[in-house]
Every structure is written in C-alpha cells, then in structure tokens.
Amino acid sequence: xxxxxRHSGAGRGDILLGLVGAFLLYELWASxxxxxxxWADFNRRFYQNFVKDDRYMMLVDGLKSTIFMTSGATVIxxxxxxxxxxxxxxxxxxxxxxxxxxxxxxxxxxxxGTPAMVQLLIxxxxxxxxxxxxxxxxxxxxxxxxxxxxxxxxIFRGGIESIDPGQMEAARSLGLTYGSxxxxxxxxxxLRNVVPMLFNEFIALLKETSIAGYIGIDDLTRAGQNIQALxxxxxxxxxxxxxxxxxxxxxxxxxxxxLEEWLSxxxxx
Amino acid sequence: MKKFLALLFVLTLCTSAFCADGEKLTxxxxxxxxxxxxxxxxxxxxxxxxxxxxxxxxxxxTYEKYVDAIAALRQGKIRAVIxxxxxxxxxxxxxxxxxxxxxxxxxxxYAIGFRKGNTELVEAVNKALAELKSDGTMAAIFAKYLDGxxxxxxxxxxxxxKGASGGKLYVGTEAGFAPYELRVGSGFIGIDxxxxxxxAKKLGRELVIENMNFDALPMAVSTNKVDxxxxxxxxxDERKENMDFSENYVVGAKQVAVVRADDYxx
Numbered sequence: 151x152x153x154x155x156r157h158s159g160a161g162r163g164d165i166l167l168g169l170v171g172a173f174l175l176y177e178l179w180a181s182x183x184x185x186x187x188x189w190a191d192f193n194r195r196f197y198q199n200f201v202k203d204d205r206y207m208m209l210v211d212g213l214k215s216t217i218f219m220t221s222g223a224t225v226i227x228x229x230x231x232x233x234x235x236x237x238x239x240x241x242x243x244x245x246x247x248x249x250x251x252x253x254x255x256x257x258x259x260x261x262x263g264t265p266a267m268v269q270l271l272i273x274x275x276x277x278x279x280x281x282x283x284x285x286x287x288x289x290x291x292x293x294x295x296x297x298x299x300x301x302x303x304x305i306f307r308g309g310i311e312s313i314d315p316g317q318m319e320a321a322r323s324l325g326l327t328y329g330s331x332x333x334x335x336x337x338x339x340x341l342r343n344v345v346p347m348l349f350n351e352f353i354a355l356l357k358e359t360s361i362a363g364y365i366g367i368d369d370l371t372r373a374g375q376n377i378q379a380l381x382x383x384x385x386x387x388x389x390x391x392x393x394x395x396x397x398x399x400x401x402x403x404x405x406x407x408x409l410e411e412w413l414s415x416x417x418x419x
Numbered sequence: 420m421k422k423f424l425a426l427l428f429v430l431t432l433c434t435s436a437f438c439a440d441g442e443k444l445t446x447x448x449x450x451x452x453x454x455x456x457x458x459x460x461x462x463x464x465x466x467x468x469x470x471x472x473x474x475x476x477x478x479x480x481t482y483e484k485y486v487d488a489i490a491a492l493r494q495g496k497i498r499a500v501i502x503x504x505x506x507x508x509x510x511x512x513x514x515x516x517x518x519x520x521x522x523x524x525x526x527x528x529y530a531i532g533f534r535k536g537n538t539e540l541v542e543a544v545n546k547a548l549a550e551l552k553s554d555g556t557m558a559a560i561f562a563k564y565l566d567g568x569x570x571x572x573x574x575x576x577x578x579x580x581k582g583a584s585g586g587k588l589y590v591g592t593e594a595g596f597a598p599y600e601l602r603v604g605s606g607f608i609g610i611d612x613x614x615x616x617x618x619a620k621k622l623g624r625e626l627v628i629e630n631m632n633f634d635a636l637p638m639a640v641s642t643n644k645v646d647x648x649x650x651x652x653x654x655x656d657e658r659k660e661n662m663d664f665s666e667n668y669v670v671g672a673k674q675v676a677v678v679r680a681d682d683y684x685x
Binding site: 203204205207208211271274275276279280282283286363364365366368375376378379380381382384385 | 484485486487489490493509510513514587589591594595597601602603604605629630631632635638639642643644645
C-alpha cells in the first residue's frame with residue numbers, strides 16, 4: 151500500500167464521520183443547547199420530517215429520479231461526446247470534413263458557454279413546449295445528456311491527443327485505414343486514459359441534476375424541498391439531502407480509485 | 420480532522436450570527452427601510468418593492484420557496500417576509516417565534532391564469548366555476564381547509580377524473596402554498612387542487628398537476644406547456660397584459676408581513 155492510498159482511505163472515513171458528526175452537532179446547536187429537551191426536539195423533528203406518513207419515501211423516490219436522470223444523461227453524454235471528439239480529431243488528422251467539424255465546434259462552444267440551467271429551461275419550455283404527454287424526466291435526460299456531451303467531447307479529445315502520433319503512423323503504415331486505426335489502436339488507449347476524468351464528469355452531472363426541480367421534476371433536492379413545505383422545517387431535510395448526495399459521490403469516488411488501480415495494473419513501465 | 424470540525428463550527432456560528440436590532444417593529448410603515456424578503460414572482464415581492472422604493476436593490480431578497488424566506492427571517496438575515504395571509508398563518512402556528520403584523524399591506528383576489536387569447540378555455544372554466552359556486556362545492560372545499568387542520572386529507576381521495584374522454588387538463592402549480600396547494604407523498608392536496616379537480620370533472624377532462632417553481636408558471640402557461648395555472652395567483656394589471664384570468668375565486672386575500680414575535684410590539 152502506497153502512502154497516497156493510506157492517506158486517501160483515512161481521509162474518506164474522516165470526512166464522512168466528520169460530516170455526520172457536524173450534522174448532529176449543528177442540529178443540536180440550532181435547537182438550543184445540548185440538553186435532553188433539545189434531543190427530544192431533534193427526535194421529534196426527525197420523526198416529523200422523515201418517519202411520519204412514510205415521508206422518507208419522498209426522498210427515496212427523489213433519489214430514484216436523480217439516479218434515473220444521471221444514468222440516462224451519462225449514456226447520451228458518452229455517445230455524443232465520442233462522436234464529437236472523433237469528428238474534431240479526424241478533421242485535425244487530415245480527414246476532410248470541414249462542415250461537420252464546424253458543427254461540432256459550434257455545438258461544444260454553445261453548450262459549454264451557456265449555463266445548464268438555462269439550457270434545461272429552453273429544452274422544456276421552448277423546444278418541447280408542446281410535448282405535454284412526454285415524461286419531463288426524458289426532457290431533462292436529453293438536456294443534461296447533450297450538455298454533458300460537450301464536456302465529454304473535450305475529455306475524449308484530450309485523451310486521443312495524449313496518444314503518441316507515432317501510434318497512428320505505425321497503424322497506418324501497417325495498412326490500416328484511418329477509421330480502423332482510430333477504433334482499434336487509438337481509442338482503446340485513449341479510453342483508458344480518460345476513464346477517471348469521465349467519472350468525475352458524471353459525478354458533476356449527478357450534482358447538476360439538482361436543478362431539475364425547476365421544470366417540475368421531483369428529484370432528490372426537490373424532494374427535500376417538498377418535505378420542507380410539508381413540515382415547514384428548514385435545516386433537517388436539506389442536510390439529509392446533502393448527506394445522501396455525499397454518500398453517493400463518495401461511493402462513486404471510491405469506485406473510480408479502484409478502477410484507476412485496475413487500469414494501471416495492466417500498464418507496462 | 421479537528422481543524423475541519425473547528426472550521427465547520429466557526430462557519431456555523433458566522434452564518435447564523437444574530438444581529439439584534441434595537442427598536443421593535445410596531446407598524447408596516449416602518450418596513451420601508453428594513454431588509455425584507457418575499458417569494459420570487461409573487462405579489463409579496465411587488466408589495467415589498469413598492470414599500471422599499473429605490474432601496475429595493477439593497478434591502479429586498481427574493482427566495483424560490485417560502486420556507487427559505489422564513490428561515491432567513493428566523494436567522495435575523497431579514498426583518499419581515501411579505502406573503503399571503505393563509506400560508507402565513509400556517510407558518511405562525513407551526514413555527515415557534517413568529518408573528519403576523521395586525522395591519523395588512525393589501526388585499527388581493529385570486530384567479531386561474533391562462534395563455535393570452537385562450538378564450539375558449541377561460542369561458543368553459545368560468546362556467547364551471549359559476550356552477551361550483553352556486554351548488555356549494557366551492558364553499559365545501561374552503562370549509563374543509565380553512566379550519567387549519569387538513570392532515571386527514573389524502574391525495575388519493577381527490578378524484579382526478581382519470582381516463583376521462585375529453586382528454587387531459589394540465590394545470591401548473593407550486594405546491595408549497597398550503598392550504599391552497601401542498602405536495603403530500605407522491606400526490607397533491609389543497610383548495611386549488613380540489614377546485615381544479617372539480618373543474619376538470621365539469622369539463623369532462625382528466626386533471627394532471629405539473630408542480631413547478633412559482634416564477635416558472637407564467638412561462639409554462641404562455642408556452643402552452645400547461646393549459647392553465649392555479650397557485651393562489653393574484654390578479655394584477657401587469658399580469659393581465661400577459662395572461663388571461665378566470666373570474667376571481669378568492670376575494671380579499673390579505674398580504675401580510677410575517678415578523679419575529681420578539682421583534683414586534685402590538
């Protein structure tokens with residue numbers, strides 16, 4: 151075990167413990183002092199926010215929606231990102247596709263240059279204004295997926311460009327076409343390089359879906375707000391929502407680390 | 420780890436720091452120079468803007484949700500929240516340390532909003548509303564909610580007229596405005612919801628509720644995303660320019676200032 155591993159392992163546990171502890175401390179502090187009455191009040195509010203009438207189910211349903219949107223957008227983002235990056239790299243590599251390249255460039259500029267929130271509103275209220283029977287979640291998946299695609303494209307492009315040009319030259323000189331050199335030689339190596347960055351992009355995406363409430367989707371964040379409106383209690387539902395996001399993100403981060411280790415194991419040198 | 424906790428503690432202290440003002444509030448006239456809050460896009464916001472005049476840029480904070488505005492009030496970030504009396508009463512009864520100023524700021528009428536020019540639906544809804552008023556349905560709906568305790572009302576008891584032959588009636592609302600609309604579990608309850616359900620039945624259509632933020636409602640109805648919006652919406656001349664309204668279904672709903680009880684002297 152390297153120093154870095156040991157350090158990061160301990161860090162995760164500490165942060166999680168610290169946050170749960172801070173949540174409890176803050177709640178106690180906010181409800182007065184560290185007294186029995188305060189504990190009772192905390193418990194009463196906890197019961198009201200999450201237990202009564204199975205209100206935790208609102209959070210569970212919200213979480214399902216958040217995960218559904220994130221997964222869907224991830225798939226779209228990967229496909230769109232891969233296509234865009236290949237277009238841009240191929241153009242640079244001498245394949246003559248100026249119109250496609252310009253389109254891809256414009257797409258990336260526009261979608262990275264405008265806030266995801268504004269894009270979401272435009273998708274829902276302008277482009278899909280008349281699609282009322284369509285589940286709003288699909289519109290959100292499309293909006294988040296296409297937005298993410300622009301970022302993924304840049305990640306992929308960076309990955310592809312990080313591969314030594316000699317690889318492409320070698321493949322071409324062995325008689326492979328540009329297309330098969332790209333798909334059989336360059337992309338597999340590039341993918342391995344960009345996996346950690348892709349995962350970070352999807353972690354960011356997960357958090358970004360928290361704006362979906364604006365177009366009427368009861369995602370995890372909105373579910374917390376719905377509980378707030380129901381119980382008129384401010385802090386607990388929000389802090390609970392934050393903890394749920396954090397736990398998911400920590401799990402995903404852990405997964406990326408494992409994946410990184412696994413990928414680098416097969417690498418020489 | 421210790422540093423981290425210490426930092427959190429200091430941050431919590433800073434954000435919740437309570438700055439007590441010397442003089443207590445006695446009448447809404449004093450609010451002209453105070454930090455105020457309202458829900459974004461509501462009449463409460465317009466009233467606060469009128470009160471503050473030029474100072475609105477520095478003194479007015481608008482929040483997406485009432486709960487946030489009330490939290491800011493309790494933390495001393497603002498001195499009063501301008502809002503409708505009915506939801507204000509619920510806050511005062513459920514949350515400790517709040518009071519409503521006796522003197523109301525204005526009186527408003529609520530109506531259902533439609534896309535400009537959608538005369539056909541406005542007329543159909545007005546006809547339905549008139550019928551509901553005369554046959555006592557409206558009075559019964561109000562009676563059900565106005566005593567303040569509607570914990571027994573369940574979303575599944577409200578008949579949304581599922582599978583109606585006339586198609587769907589999409590209604591936009593912001594379900595954080597009890598007793599008019601509130602999300603409970605995966606459904607909705609409230610005066611507006613039950614009224615819309617009754618209207619949908621009269622029109623022979625199925626009611627579909629779209630829950631969104633209040634300031635997104637005008638956009639939703641003008642782009643035809645929903646057929647009508649019903650969320651305790653006050654009729655104002657400015658809104659009439661961009662939206663058509665039904666007949667009023669609530670007359671004389673008061674706009675009040677919610678303040679901290681210990682900051683208010685009657």
